[in-house]
Amino acid sequence: MIQVENVLFYGVLLLYFGAMILYFVFVAAKKEGVGKLAQGVQLLGLVLHTGAIVLRGIASGRLPMTNQYEFATAFAWGLCLVSLIFIRRFRFPLLGAFAAPVIFLIIGYAAMQSKEIHELMPALQSNWLGFHVSTAIIAYGAFGVSFVLGIIFLMRDRMKESGFLDQHIPSREKLDMLSYRSVSLGLLFLTLTILTGAIWAERAWGSYWSWDPKETWSLVTWLVYAIYLHLRIRKGWQGKAAAVFAVAGFVCVIFTYIGVNTLLPGVHSYK
Amino acid sequence: MRFAILLLVILAAACVVASFITQGQSYAWYASAYSERKAALIVALGLDDAFHSWWFIALTAFLCGNLIFCNLIRLKPLLERTRAEGDIGAALAGPADVTAEAVADPLPVFNRLRLPQLQEREIESKKVLFAGKNRLGLWGPWVCHLGILLLILGFALGQMTHREWTVYGVKGDTKAVGDSGFFLTIDDFQVKLRPDDTVEQYVADVSLFRAPQGSTAVPDSQSATVSVNHPARLYGMKVYQNSTGYAARISVEEAGTPLQTAVVCAGEGIEIADAPGLVVYLNAFYPDFYLQPGVGPATLSGVMRNPAYLYSIYYQERMVGMNYWQPAEGPITVNDYAISFSEPQSYTLLQVKQDRFEELALAGGLIVMLGLLLAFYLQPVKVWAVADEAGGWTLYGRSRKGGALFKEAFSQAVDRDSKGEAK
Numbered sequence: 001m002i003q004v005e006n007v008l009f010y011g012v013l014l015l016y017f018g019a020m021i022l023y024f025v026f027v028a029a030k031k032e033g034v035g036k037l038a039q040g041v042q043l044l045g046l047v048l049h050t051g052a053i054v055l056r057g058i059a060s061g062r063l064p065m066t067n068q069y070e071f072a073t074a075f076a077w078g079l080c081l082v083s084l085i086f087i088r089r090f091r092f093p094l095l096g097a098f099a100a101p102v103i104f105l106i107i108g109y110a111a112m113q114s115k116e117i118h119e120l121m122p123a124l125q126s127n128w129l130g131f132h133v134s135t136a137i138i139a140y141g142a143f144g145v146s147f148v149l150g151i152i153f154l155m156r157d158r159m160k161e162s163g164f165l166d167q168h169i170p171s172r173e174k175l176d177m178l179s180y181r182s183v184s185l186g187l188l189f190l191t192l193t194i195l196t197g198a199i200w201a202e203r204a205w206g207s208y209w210s211w212d213p214k215e216t217w218s219l220v221t222w223l224v225y226a227i228y229l230h231l232r233i234r235k236g237w238q239g240k241a242a243a244v245f246a247v248a249g250f251v252c253v254i255f256t257y258i259g260v261n262t263l264l265p266g267v268h269s270y271k
Numbered sequence: 272m273r274f275a276i277l278l279l280v281i282l283a284a285a286c287v288v289a290s291f292i293t294q295g296q297s298y299a300w301y302a303s304a305y306s307e308r309k310a311a312l313i314v315a316l317g318l319d320d321a322f323h324s325w326w327f328i329a330l331t332a333f334l335c336g337n338l339i340f341c342n343l344i345r346l347k348p349l350l351e352r353t354r355a356e357g358d359i360g361a362a363l364a365g366p367a368d369v370t371a372e373a374v375a376d377p378l379p380v381f382n383r384l385r386l387p388q389l390q391e392r393e394i395e396s397k398k399v400l401f402a403g404k405n406r407l408g409l410w411g412p413w414v415c416h417l418g419i420l421l422l423i424l425g426f427a428l429g430q431m432t433h434r435e436w437t438v439y440g441v442k443g444d445t446k447a448v449g450d451s452g453f454f455l456t457i458d459d460f461q462v463k464l465r466p467d468d469t470v471e472q473y474v475a476d477v478s479l480f481r482a483p484q485g486s487t488a489v490p491d492s493q494s495a496t497v498s499v500n501h502p503a504r505l506y507g508m509k510v511y512q513n514s515t516g517y518a519a520r521i522s523v524e525e526a527g528t529p530l531q532t533a534v535v536c537a538g539e540g541i542e543i544a545d546a547p548g549l550v551v552y553l554n555a556f557y558p559d560f561y562l563q564p565g566v567g568p569a570t571l572s573g574v575m576r577n578p579a580y581l582y583s584i585y586y587q588e589r590m591v592g593m594n595y596w597q598p599a600e601g602p603i604t605v606n607d608y609a610i611s612f613s614e615p616q617s618y619t620l621l622q623v624k625q626d627r628f629e630e631l632a633l634a635g636g637l638i639v640m641l642g643l644l645l646a647f648y649l650q651p652v653k654v655w656a657v658a659d660e661a662g663g664w665t666l667y668g669r670s671r672k673g674g675a676l677f678k679e680a681f682s683q684a685v686d687r688d689s690k691g692e693a694k
């Protein structure tokens with residue numbers, strides 16, 4: 001089963017790469033059909049990716065989100081899912097051209113991690129850990145989308161006028177709304193992630209919050225998005241400043257995820 | 272709110288700085304890790320324990336003050352706005368985000384915008400239709416801020432009042448739980464292994480009872496099984512299976528007759544009764560011992576395949592010997608004493624904790640969630656239609672938070688409606 005998972009994983013990697021290239025061609029050649037094809041390839045990748053994750057779950061007999069490889073591939077899955085929802089729901093294929101490279105980077109990072117399945121140490125055997133990481137995946141996926149939207153927002157003003165881009169990039173006002181939508185989805189799930197994480201920590205270690213660097217950084221991320229929300233409701237700060245915070249928020253997300261494990265010490269670092 | 276944003280920025284920045292400095296170390300530690308000057312700065316600014324420093328607490332207190340203030344002054348306007356949100360007159364008098372003129376039939380538009388509960392009124396001899404929804408959403412930020420307050424309050428009170436003790440020992444031990452007035456008995460302790468020798472779970476059966484006061488009656492007790500991730504609540508205190516280590520029995524004989532014996536945990540020792548100042552320590556135990564060249568002793572697994580003990584002997588607080596010992600070697604002789612180790616076993620380290628405000632913090636967290644849900648997913652929307660002279664309707668829509676997306680949904684609902692019909 002694990003071999004099948006492995007084959008699927010590399011298939012997904014290729015599909016995401018293909019989708020990325022197709023999105024680029026869509027933008028460069030300004031061909032609507034290619035944009036549709038790119039979405040199709042991304043969707044196929046998502047379906048196979050789901051299959052790979054389910055297979056790994058069955059093979060390991062648990063939620064497959066407990067080591068760096070498993071979490072990275074799930075992170076890519078979450079971002080792929082949320083971005084596809086935004087692309088379809090808001091008819092915004094250009095979003096794919098920006099999201100696909102991020103998805104590809106994350107799944108590429110996953111490919112570099114050890115894929116071995118280990119038995120879980122007792123502290124990691126918890127349903128709360130399951131809720132904790134699954135909510136984190138949705139939160140991270142949503143924040144990934146708001147990051148991409150923030151980049152598009154900031155680039156929008158620098159782009160040359162062209163009928164194609166005008167048609168495919170929403171107005172500043174709508175971009176700002178989409179970004180708000182994705183940040184609010186992300187913040188809701190980040191709050192759930194922190195709450196379930198605290199409940200898990202309390203049960204596993206007897207203390208629900210101990211200012212471990214990973215906890216501290218999730219709080220920083222949470223605060224950055226809270227600042228984003230408050231900036232947005234102030235006149236004159238909507239748009240650009242908010243977009244900068246949406247981008248900064250995702251930098252915090254990535255740092256919480258990778259930087260803390262590699263640069264700072266803490267209880268989460270055994271993951 | 273400018274002050275609130277500033278506070279949030281400063282708090283975030285403080286957390287970032289503190290996360291890069293290892294917390295809770297001594298001046299000497301920082302001096303060797305950084306430099307004397309930096310160490311002095313770190314200690315002076317309280318950055319060695321940033322999250323409990325006066326300035327961090329002050330920032331948090333300011334935040335709470337701000338939240339209380341905000342929520343208090345916004346309470347009345349919020350009540351008024353909630354009332355106004357469902358009021359036709361207020362809608363007509365206020366601005367609209369979008370309008371559509373000469374709509375033949377407004378009903379499908381209301382339906383498409385999922386606003387089925389229409390109010391109908393005659394105002395200034397014009398027919399007016401009105402529908403609104405999600406008024407409760409106005410309360411989202413208020414509820415969210417209340418939740419944050421409760422969360423911080425629960426956390427702070429917990430920090431100030433919680434009590435915590437650790438108890439460790441082997442099966443059969445009864446020990447005092449610090450100064451709590453309780454005793455804890457370890458009825459059993461097991462390390463459950465999987466077929467591949469990795470640890471599946473640490474399971475302790477424990478009983479807690481109040482210190483007997485004078486009488487010889489058997490005291491009431493409460494018992495539970497605790498394992499990692501499954502604490503138990505006894506007498507309002509929570510017991511956690513926190514850690515483990517090895518223990519073993521040290522036996523001392525003199526000229527073939529047993530002199531003394533006791534089970535000790537790794538790191539502990541016994542003083543030989545006949546020889547004051549002579550102490551035997553069990554430093555470590557290796558169930559599956561092997562000596563890794565250049566690295567030192569290690570254990571290959573948790574299974575008792577090749578047990579070995581690391582011991583040391585002190586006399587008058589000076590170490591006089593340290594070595595590995597395996598049962599096949601026969602007793603260790605020190606002066607006239609023969610020392611041996613046996614009955615290797617795991618001891619458990621349990622944490623006993625009392626935090627009366629944990630539930631308050633949890634309630635705060637759940638209220639934050641509720642507030643966020645209200646703020647993000649119940650966005651107030653109102654739409655009203657005023658009959659015009661030509662027999663059509665002018666439609667107005669307002670959703671302060673819906674922004675461009677609401678305008679788009681509104682236009683689509685109107686457009687689809689007018690398809691095939693004369694505008």
Ligand code: HEM
Nearest residue numbers: 226229233272275334337338341412415416419643646647
């Ligand atoms: C950790 C701290 C805070 C968090 C997580 C937080 C969260 C939020 C959220 C989620 C919203 C709703 C935003 C939206 O729906 O777009 C909001 C709005 C707001 N917050 Fe905060 N907040 C915090 C601190 C504060 C503080 C200290 C103040 C004090 C003045 C404040 C004042 C406001 C105001 C005035 C609004 C606007 C409400 C509205 O537009 O109806 N916030 N906040």
